[in-house]
Amino acid sequence: MRTKSRKSRIEPYLYILPALLVVLVFRTLPILSSFTASFTDYDIGGFHGFVGLDNYARMLSDARFWQSVINTLFFVIGVVPAGIIFPLFLAILLRGKLAGKGFYRTIYFLPVVTSAVAISVVWTWLYNPEAGPINRIITALGGDPLLWLREPRGIFEMMLAPIGIHPKGILAGPSLALVSLMGVSVWKSAGYNTVLFLAGLENIPNTYYEAAKLDGAGKWGTFRHITWPLLSPTTYYVLIMSTIISFKTFALVYVMTPPPGGGPLGTTNVIVFYLFQKAFDRFDIGYASAISVFLFLVLLGLTMIQRKVAGRKVHYGS
Amino acid sequence: MWGRRARAGGHVPVTCPRKTGGTDSGKNGLIMTARAIARTAAKHFFLILGGFVMLLPFLWMVGTSLEQGGFSNYVEAWTKVPFGRYFLNTLLVTVLVVFGVLVTSCLAAYSFATMKYRGRDMLFLLFLSTMMVPQPVYLAPSYVILAKLGWINTYAALIVPWVANVFSIFLLRQHFRTIPISLYEAAILDGCSRLKYLWKVVLPLSKSVIITVLLFNIISSWNSFMWPLVVTHSEELRVLQVGLSYFNQEQSSNHQLLMAASTFSTLPLIVLFLAAQKRIVASYSRSGIKD
Incomplete structure (x- = not known):
């Protein structure tokens, strides 16, 4: 009798044990290690000692690191709004009863489930400056072919050059190479965001729209006063999720603008790519960990905002 | 294709002489359906455009893979x-x-x-x-x-x-x-x-x-x-x-x-x-x- 009750007391833990072991060894332990490693000079030769905040000080004066931060910000600022506007437009069109709705949704969703590597290989070819389809179309239409993924010049610099203005530094904007990557990123996630928006739209009770119709509201008025405010929980969610995903971009950069370099003149060197290079090309684990911690704190802030919004969303439903 | 056909269909009731009795409500009904059809057609136009953008890279992928040598490229x-x-x-x-x-x-x-x-x-x-x-x-x-x-x-x-x-x-x-x-x-x-x-x-x-x-x-x-x-x-x-x-x-x-x-x-x-x-x-x- 006693052994049986002891067994049943241990039993619940046994159910968790397999998952717990994996989580402890391959999640919790490395997560904690990345904090401690950021205060050490762990490198190819192993652990040498604690160095205090040296890695963080080095980060502050590392021009390549700041370049990666700026590139990441460019990336986020470019991808997130575009990833809201186009999918929202498509979702509004799909709302309600529509012939072929499932068909459209399937097509839009295709890039979401396709691997980032394969998509990057395909887009590298589409962007190919010599023979790629995009440049072939541009030349056929009488335009000048572009270098796309190999173009280090900023897009503002390129746009303003014909009128004699030559912005430098950050003002030159993200390189065309980085903008080309942004395009792929928006394209890949558009279907996912469309589906999220569609779910949000279909949660808005039809009675609101009927009432607006009775009041004689036009298309824009209905969007402005009904759809947009009532959709805001979804919009916030998409905003935060896209921001987090954009911060983590790696495969696209790695495959489309392969190492060493991170694109022409390092202009597609985003933060996770830089972290990856430091950790696995140089095996500079200590420094890479400091960058990890920085990335983590940024993402943690964003996740906190997202949790709050997700919480609000639950209330909205009831 | 689909969108254009639907739109052409949408114009027919508007330009045709009224066939139904000729009451005002009947006429309104026809214009309403014509509008609804036109709106649906416009929707499909943009949705197909969107679908085209999403599919095009896949089509190019398969198309290029079959250039110069066809299936032997796969082998x-x-x-x-x-x-x-x-x-x-x-x-x-x-x-x-x-x-x-x-x-x-x-x-x-x-x-x-x-x-x-x-x-x-x-x-x-x-x-x-x-x-x-x-x-x-x-x-x-x-x-x-x-x-x-x-x-x-x-x-x-x-x-x-x-x-x-x-x-x-x-x-x-x-x-x-x-x-x-x-x-x-x-x-x-x-x-x-x-x-x-x-x-x-x-x-x-x-x-x-x-x-x-x-x-x-x-x-x-x-x-x-x-x-x-x-x-x-x-x-x-x-x-x-x-x-x-x-x-x-x-x-x-x-x-x-x-x-x-x-x-x-x-x-x-x-x-x-x-x-x-x-x-x-x-x-x-x-x-x-x-x-």
């Missing part, structure tokens, strides 16, 4: 590097990871959802907290841990760290909690073992969420890239995504071969997606909202 790409091996590696890793995730997640979620014991909520919080940290953040220390275990460049490194998935545990737990706890308590009092209850009652009631977990994990395991890139070096252990990325670097000027390789690498998931698209889309949107 050449397949034999130039051991893609067959990469496929088998990916398949092996995916099958074992997904199986592992299902077993560990169902057990853990069952424990979290139905049993009462000390430390349960703390443990659950510990699990959840790891979900807040994205993989790139702990990639370097993970490598060090694998090196200490002597697992670098082994199948174990590709599989074992991924046989538990907190998000799956979370999804399953949410569902298991909807099964009345009184049912569980009655069964246990009747002498039913906990494992038997899980197997006979909980799992059959959770088919839908289990399939969601299954599909999620198949997709993410098949497509995972950063991890296998880091933890394996030898060609024998390459998974498809890593193999394709190296192939892309080695054959960067051979577009037909690259597109052929991209096509056969994406095909299995595209087929899976088309077969289960309703459920996959629904799972993504539902879990997205819940998360």
